[in-house]
Amino acid sequence: MPTQDHPAAANAFVADDAHAHWHDQALWFIRAKRDKCAHGLAEWEELRELAAQIKQHTVAHLGDYLEQFERNATRLGAVVHWARDAAEHNAIILRLLQERRVRRMVKSKSMLTEECGLNPFLEQHGIEVTDTDLGEWIVQLRHEHPSHIVLPAIHIKKEDVGELFHRELGTAKGATDPAYLTEAARHRLREKFLAAEAGLTGVNFGIAETGGFVVCTNEGNSDLGTSLPPIHIASMGIEKLVPRLDDMAVFLRLLARSATGQPITAYSTHYHGPRPGCELHIVLVDNGRTTLLASEEFRNSLRCIRCGACLNTCPVYRRSGGHSYGVSVAGPIGSIVNPSRDPATHRSLPFACTLCGSCADVCPVKIDLPNQLLTWRQRIAELGLLKxxxxxxxxxxxxxxxxxxxxxxxxxxxxxxxxxxxxxxxxxxxxxxxxxxxxxxxxxxxxxxxxxxxxxxxxxxxx
Amino acid sequence: MSSRDHILREVRRSLPADAPLPSLDRQWTRYDDPHAQFFDVLRGVGGAGRIVTGEPQLREEIDRVIAAIGAKQICSVISEAAAGNVDIAAIDDPHALASVDLAILPGELAVAENAAVWVNAARVRQRVAYFLSQHVILVVPYDRIVSNMHEAYAGLQLSADGYSPFGETTWGTFMSGPSKTADIEQALVIGAHGARSLHVFFTKP
Structure with missing residues (x-):
C-alpha cells in the first residue's frame, strides 16, 4: 500500500470551500446534539467511567471471555469461526456462501468488512453484495469507501446523490429532496432484501455470558437482512466483547448518545442463536488486534465502541474529511489503530491532530487519545519515518x-x-x-x- | 496450529494487569411518571401513541391509525385490538409478509429513558413482521414499563412468569420509534427500510 499523506489528500477536500465548511458545521451540530443528550443524564460521567472499567477488565481477561463466548454461542446453535487476518476472514465467508450456492447477499454496516476488503473479494468470485445502510449503499454505488464510521456518506452532497440515483435508479433528473431520494432507495433495497440468499452484519457487542451479540441500526436494515434469508453471518472483531448481559445497559445508554445524540438507536437487536431452521455463523477476527493488545502504550484503543464521537468533534477531521486519512476507520481513533498495523503507510496520521484534547473529552470509554497520538509521533520519529x-x-x-x-x-x-x-x-x-x-x-x-x-x-x- | 489456538495464544501472551469488573448496582435516574417520560422521548424520535383504557378504546385508536394510513393488508397478533386479514401463524416463509401495510404486535417491556420497547419472538412467529411491515403498532400492558436500561435488563431476565428471553435460543430487539436515516446531507427522513410509522399503546384494563 502506498503511503497516504494526510495533508496532500486533504487538499482535494478543502478545495471546495463551501462544502468543507458545510461538513465542518454538520459534524459540529452532531457534537452539540451529543452534548445535549449527555448533559440530560445525571449519571453520564459515571456511565463513562463504568464503561472504561468494564472494557479494561474485559481486555485483561480477553482469552477467557472469548472462550466463554464461543462456548455459549455454540450451545445456542451458532457456528463460531476464527480468522487471523483479513484474507482468512474473507476466505471463510466465501466458503460459507459457495457451499450454499449463495449468489446474492445483503450486508448491513460493518466497518470490519471494510477493513478486510470483503466486498471486492466476493464480487471477484461472482457474488453480488449489496450494502443496505443508505449511506453505505450510496458510497458503494459510487465505488468509494465510507468517509465516517457512523455517517458513511457525510462527504457527499445531495446534488451528487440525486445525480447518482437518476443514473442508477431512474429518479427524476435534478431531484435532490432527501425524502424523495430515500424513498427511491427504500424500494430498490426492499427488492434486494427479498431476493437475498444470505445476510451479513457486523457486531456492536458480543456478550460472553450468554453467547449472544447486539447489532444497532437506525434504518432497520440489519434486521431485514437477518430475518428474511436463511443464513446470517456476523463478522466480529475479537475486542467487541462485554462480560455480562447487564453491561449492555451501560453501553447502549452511551453508544447512540455519543454517536448521533439520540437516546438509543431505533433498533438494538440481540441475537442469541439462529432462527428456527436457519443458520448463524460468527466469524471472530484478529487482523492486528492482538498486536495492539501487545502494545502497552496503545492497547487502550481496543476499548473503542466505534461511536464516532471523536471524529465529530475533531477540528482536523471536520475540516479535512474522512477520505484524507485513506483508511476504513478515520479520525483520531483511526490515527492510532492504523499506524499500529502499518506505521510506514500511515505515518502522517498521528500528525493530523492539533492535540486539542477534545476527543478525550467526548470518548464514552475514556480512551486517552491525545496521549496516544503524541506517543505515536515519537514512535514514528524513532522509526525514522518522519518526512x-x-x-x-x-x-x-x-x-x-x-x-x-x-x-x-x-x-x-x-x-x-x-x-x-x-x-x-x-x-x-x-x-x-x-x-x-x-x-x-x-x-x-x-x-x-x-x-x-x-x-x-x-x-x-x-x- | 489452528487459527483459534493461534489467536488465543497471542491474546494470552500479552494480557494487561487485572482490573476489577465494576458492580452496576447504583442509583440510576428514575422517573416519577415513566409513561410521560416515555411519550416525551417517543415524540422526539418520531413515534406516537397514548395510554388507552379498555378494549373499545384500544380498537378505536387502532381504527384511527388504519384509516389514517389507509392500511389494507393488516397482520394482527393482538386479537382484541384488531382482527386483521393476514394470519402470521399460518405463514412459513417470511417473504410472504412483504405486502403487509400494518402489523399490530405485542411489546414486552417499555423503557422510559429512551422510548425503547423490547419485542421478541415469544408470540410472533415471524420476527420480520416488526421490520418489513410498512407501519407498526406495538401494544404494551400499562404496567410493563421501567425507568432505565438497567431495570430493563433486570426485568428481561427475571420476568414474573419465569420466562427468560435469554435462557433459550432466541432473538429480541429494543425498538425506539420508526425506522429513520439522515444519510443524505444529515436531513432526517422517517421510514428508511423498516416501519414508516410506529405507534405505542399502553393498555389499562
Missing amino acids: PSKRRLMHFAGAVLSRPLLYNVAGGVGRAALRWAPRWLVYNRFNPWGRQREMPLPPKETFRQWHSRQSRDDKPSSS
Whole structure:
C-alpha cells in the first residue's frame, strides 16, 4: 500500500470551500446534539467511567471471555469461526456462501468488512453484495469507501446523490429532496432484501455470558437482512466483547448518545442463536488486534465502541474529511489503530491532530487519545519515518531552542523579517502556514525585554 | 496450529494487569411518571401513541391509525385490538409478509429513558413482521414499563412468569420509534427500510 499523506489528500477536500465548511458545521451540530443528550443524564460521567472499567477488565481477561463466548454461542446453535487476518476472514465467508450456492447477499454496516476488503473479494468470485445502510449503499454505488464510521456518506452532497440515483435508479433528473431520494432507495433495497440468499452484519457487542451479540441500526436494515434469508453471518472483531448481559445497559445508554445524540438507536437487536431452521455463523477476527493488545502504550484503543464521537468533534477531521486519512476507520481513533498495523503507510496520521484534547473529552470509554497520538509521533520519529522536511525542521528547531543566544538572535531576525521583509520572502512554498493565513504582526517588545523593564521599574516602589 | 489456538495464544501472551469488573448496582435516574417520560422521548424520535383504557378504546385508536394510513393488508397478533386479514401463524416463509401495510404486535417491556420497547419472538412467529411491515403498532400492558436500561435488563431476565428471553435460543430487539436515516446531507427522513410509522399503546384494563 502506498503511503497516504494526510495533508496532500486533504487538499482535494478543502478545495471546495463551501462544502468543507458545510461538513465542518454538520459534524459540529452532531457534537452539540451529543452534548445535549449527555448533559440530560445525571449519571453520564459515571456511565463513562463504568464503561472504561468494564472494557479494561474485559481486555485483561480477553482469552477467557472469548472462550466463554464461543462456548455459549455454540450451545445456542451458532457456528463460531476464527480468522487471523483479513484474507482468512474473507476466505471463510466465501466458503460459507459457495457451499450454499449463495449468489446474492445483503450486508448491513460493518466497518470490519471494510477493513478486510470483503466486498471486492466476493464480487471477484461472482457474488453480488449489496450494502443496505443508505449511506453505505450510496458510497458503494459510487465505488468509494465510507468517509465516517457512523455517517458513511457525510462527504457527499445531495446534488451528487440525486445525480447518482437518476443514473442508477431512474429518479427524476435534478431531484435532490432527501425524502424523495430515500424513498427511491427504500424500494430498490426492499427488492434486494427479498431476493437475498444470505445476510451479513457486523457486531456492536458480543456478550460472553450468554453467547449472544447486539447489532444497532437506525434504518432497520440489519434486521431485514437477518430475518428474511436463511443464513446470517456476523463478522466480529475479537475486542467487541462485554462480560455480562447487564453491561449492555451501560453501553447502549452511551453508544447512540455519543454517536448521533439520540437516546438509543431505533433498533438494538440481540441475537442469541439462529432462527428456527436457519443458520448463524460468527466469524471472530484478529487482523492486528492482538498486536495492539501487545502494545502497552496503545492497547487502550481496543476499548473503542466505534461511536464516532471523536471524529465529530475533531477540528482536523471536520475540516479535512474522512477520505484524507485513506483508511476504513478515520479520525483520531483511526490515527492510532492504523499506524499500529502499518506505521510506514500511515505515518502522517498521528500528525493530523492539533492535540486539542477534545476527543478525550467526548470518548464514552475514556480512551486517552491525545496521549496516544503524541506517543505515536515519537514512535514514528524513532522509526525514522518522519518526512525529510519535518525531520530537518525538528533538527533545526532543536538546535535553536537548546541555545539561548542563538534563540535570541533567531527571534530578533524573525521579528525583523516579519516586519520589514518583502512578501515573497515570508509567503512562499517553505511556509505552508502562510498559504491561507496572514502571519501575525510581531510585537514591538519581546517578553524578555518587557520582563527586565518591569523588574527595573518595580524595584524602587517595592523597596 | 489452528487459527483459534493461534489467536488465543497471542491474546494470552500479552494480557494487561487485572482490573476489577465494576458492580452496576447504583442509583440510576428514575422517573416519577415513566409513561410521560416515555411519550416525551417517543415524540422526539418520531413515534406516537397514548395510554388507552379498555378494549373499545384500544380498537378505536387502532381504527384511527388504519384509516389514517389507509392500511389494507393488516397482520394482527393482538386479537382484541384488531382482527386483521393476514394470519402470521399460518405463514412459513417470511417473504410472504412483504405486502403487509400494518402489523399490530405485542411489546414486552417499555423503557422510559429512551422510548425503547423490547419485542421478541415469544408470540410472533415471524420476527420480520416488526421490520418489513410498512407501519407498526406495538401494544404494551400499562404496567410493563421501567425507568432505565438497567431495570430493563433486570426485568428481561427475571420476568414474573419465569420466562427468560435469554435462557433459550432466541432473538429480541429494543425498538425506539420508526425506522429513520439522515444519510443524505444529515436531513432526517422517517421510514428508511423498516416501519414508516410506529405507534405505542399502553393498555389499562
